[in-house]
Amino acid sequence: MEVKINAYAKINLMLDIIAKRTDGYHDLFMIMQSVSTHDTVTVTENKSKKIAISCKTPGIPLDEKNICWKSAEAFFKYTKKKNKGINIDIVKRIPHAAGLAGGSADGAAVIIALNEIYKTGLSEEQLCEIGVKIGADLPFCLTGGTLLAQGIGDKLSKVKPLKKCYIVLAKPDYDVNTGHAYKQFDEYGKTRTPDKFGMLCAVQSQSLRAICSKLENVFEQFIEVPKRVDIKEILKKNGALGVCMSGSGPTVFGIFENKENAVNAADELKGIAKDVDVCTPVRKGCKILKISE
Numbered sequence: 147m148e149v150k151i152n153a154y155a156k157i158n159l160m161l162d163i164i165a166k167r168t169d170g171y172h173d174l175f176m177i178m179q180s181v182s183t184h185d186t187v188t189v190t191e192n193k194s195k196k197i198a199i200s201c202k203t204p205g206i207p208l209d210e211k212n213i214c215w216k217s218a219e220a221f222f223k224y225t226k227k228k229n230k231g232i233n234i235d236i237v238k239r240i241p242h243a244a245g246l247a248g249g250s251a252d253g254a255a256v257i258i259a260l261n262e263i264y265k266t267g268l269s270e271e272q273l274c275e276i277g278v279k280i281g282a283d284l285p286f287c288l289t290g291g292t293l294l295a296q297g298i299g300d301k302l303s304k305v306k307p308l309k310k311c312y313i314v315l316a317k318p319d320y321d322v323n324t325g326h327a328y329k330q331f332d333e334y335g336k337t338r339t340p341d342k343f344g345m346l347c348a349v350q351s352q353s354l355r356a357i358c359s360k361l362e363n364v365f366e367q368f369i370e371v372p373k374r375v376d377i378k379e380i381l382k383k384n385g386a387l388g389v390c391m392s393g394s395g396p397t398v399f400g401i402f403e404n405k406e407n408a409v410n411a412a413d414e415l416k417g418i419a420k421d422v423d424v425c426t427p428v429r430k431g432c433k434i435l436k437i438s439e
Contacts, residue, residue, distance in 0.1 A: 148190040149259035150436040153251035154290060154428050155183040155240045156283070157313065157392040157399050160345045161363040163331050171282070171298045172328060175342050177349060179308055180290040182425040183315060186237040186435070187214070187252050189259035194231035203238040216280045217253035221260045224276045225268070232260070241421040243321040245393025247283040254287035255432050262437060274300070290431025292349065305349045308357070308427040312408035314381060317397040318373045319420040327394035330368045337367055358388025358401050371396040373418050380418075384411035397421075 157179050164173040197218050199208045209215065214234045222229050234256055240248030257276055261268050268276075270289060277284030282299035294303040340362035348356035366374075371391065378389045381400030385407035389400045402408040408424050415422045 147263045148438040149262045150188045151255040152184045152433045153255040154180045155246040162340045176295040180428045183423050187255035188235045190233045192231040198233045201236040213249040213253035214256045217256040220276050227264050241317045244317045244397040245395045250283035251287045287431040291429040312402040312405050314400045315423045316377045316415045316419040317421040320396045322395040324394045334368045336364045361388040361390035363391045
């Protein structure tokens, strides 16, 4: 059996770190949004009794370090199913180490695919129970759309969906280590707290301009990203209603009402950013494209 899935990237419309927890994790407040930029993950069962990963993108681990591998192992442990053998093929379009949850999206796709292949019939809640053991973004990637994420990212609440718009993603040629980013918070703290209530009101009103006026990410207060200011200036110059960094960075995004403006901004950004894409909001984290017996 083979299952092919689109795994969608995410952006953070708001990200606030509340505090460091006693278990080493951090309590968060995030408004998260799935976007149409995606990887395609194909999981095929075989009789090898092993997990194998294939991906043509340089730098992607093909062993137990890959989130897809960890997700598969977590699925088998949770369901107590024996691994008869699977191959996981990943076609990457979401930039690596970009603050867009590309690895988590791929891991979510694997869990969903295995649920189909092994006919375990797990609910979304059960899938998220598996996912959160791998990473804080997995539950969101398994659910997707527009959600309020709290706790370490595992407590998800529905909010009204983001209306149709055009989102330009721009990742400079620079990687941010998420663990290091949180250590920077632990050392320096934050100088300003985002207007969480204001953002919730804006999201519930579904006013794009109100949402864009509240975009904020506390990581921007203590994480230095080369060319971030330049990228933001180009986005604003071309008509972005709001700009912000996603996750722990370094990807910066701008939200546009007009597609032509978004495309113009993307064209200009290709001169200074490594990865640039124009995408739209989507209402799920993963989409099953094909199931072949």
